[in-house]
Amino acid sequence: MQRRALVLLPLAGLALAGCGFKLRQAPNFAFSTIYLSTGSPLGIELRRNLEAGDRVRVIRDAAARDSADAILEILQDQRERVVLGYNSSGQVREFQLRTRVRFRVRTPSDIELLPSTEILLQQDQSYDETFALAKEAEAQLIYRNMQSDAVQQIMRRLAAIKTLTP
Secondary structure, three states: OOHHHHHHHHHHHHHHHHOOOOOOOOOOOOEEEEEEEEOOOHHHHHEEEEEEEEOEEEOOHHHHHHHEEEEEEEEEEEEEEEEEEEEEOOOOEEEEOOOOOOOEOOOOOOEEEEEEEEEEEEEEEOOOOOHHHHHHHHHHHHHHHHHHHHHHHHHHHHHHHOOOOO
């Protein structure tokens, strides 16, 4: 039995290597410094993700903004709650939670690297008045998850920038 396992273990490794499986790595960016001014929760999470890779330094000081290779501007960071349905007595039964983020990336000399881009994430949430506090906590958790998803999408779009010149 142990012999069979020892033979199958290297074969499993070869199978994984042959299928193209690879762990996600930190992205490569075309810039080494980026200016990010926002202090919103989305901006803080984005800054942490950018600085986690050791390849990019985030500049937060507005006076040093022109020394950055790229400038990331968060144009809109908005959360919305839309009523989707009511019950027979007119009480809300379902919401749609939305997170809308609009941003652009440019150089200090105003060369647009990434035009104004909008990310819209939405998720439905059932609602019951008797569990109002729990449903509010659930909504905040959903918003946090959508924010993390938006940050990951922004990171992928920043990694797609290949050069700092037009």
